[in-house]
Amino acid sequence: MSPDEGRQYLVDRLQAVAAGDRAALRDLYERTSAKLFGVCLRILPDREEAEDVLQDVYLTVWNKAERFDPARASPITWLATIARNRAIDRQRAIGPRAFDRSVDDAADIAADTPDALTQLERGEENRQLSACLDALDARTRGAIVAAFFGGRTYEALATEEGVPLGTMKSLVRRGLQRLKNCLQP
Template sequence: MADSTERSTSAEEADQLLLATAGGDTAAFERLYRATSPRLFAVCLRLLPQRSEAEDVLQEVYSNVWRKAAQFDPAKASGLTWLSMMARNRAIDHLRASRNERNSVPIELGPELVDGAEAADQLAHAAMQAHGLEACLDELELQRRTLIRKAFYEGSTYEELATRSGAPLGTVKSWIRRSLAKLKACLER
């Protein structure tokens, strides 16, 4: 049970650090960054193909956190959830912008460069396992788990998920909402 106490403290700490950051406390912002950046970096890595892109997006996320911390409302979501959604949304925006650029500019093929770093999906997978998310995802039904992964890791919209699954849009939204509630409860254990 020590794990759940640590997670609760971590979630509460993130809430408090966000509230202090909203008041302009730079030390709190620094502690928030140190406490949450590995988790947010994993979110970025799951969505973005290159490590450098994930690093750039993470920097943008924390710039936005500094500017928008006053918008955080602990009554609506935990600080960790708010930060994760901000990272996810920014990474998806970056992906969409990159796709538009690739579609409008001809690409010249060249030799593949290898930087020797671990693949982004390996780093993200390791980081997520450390937080127990994979174990919690495995507790969901296969269809719900697939929807969550496609929505959050690939950036699929509700409409795309409804089309792929053959289920009505409202049903897909309900499935995702209930699945997220189950994941939250599992992660808080």
């Protein structure tokens, strides 16, 4: 299956889920859960917490599939964004806590399939996104990639860069606006 066919298949599955098709949700889960679990594990290194969040992700998909717009995002991007946001919400809810594992261990658990960034690099739409990302300055591009493809929180990025949280949020927000303007026809 080509990347474009795979994308269309996921679009079709999401539309079927929006219509209440449980089999479509099951199929969507089988095709995407390993990738989304990897996103959750990058943010929540505790496996049980990540599993709980993953379950919440698919409950959200079931309840909000009708909000998916294939003209605005690819299915995997939409799903990964939900997973990332739910994992960050959970991380904030549980607060700082000692985990038994390192975040680096998540790479060993995720599927051997290409990660979200690799999938985004495929196809014409993805080449345009890559060109628009390349047009950003290195700092902004790095922050956006780390946040949206690496599962990093704004707080972590701000700490690494040694800037206030609001500054990091503004940097990313301005960068996303530039990306949006670049991607619009």
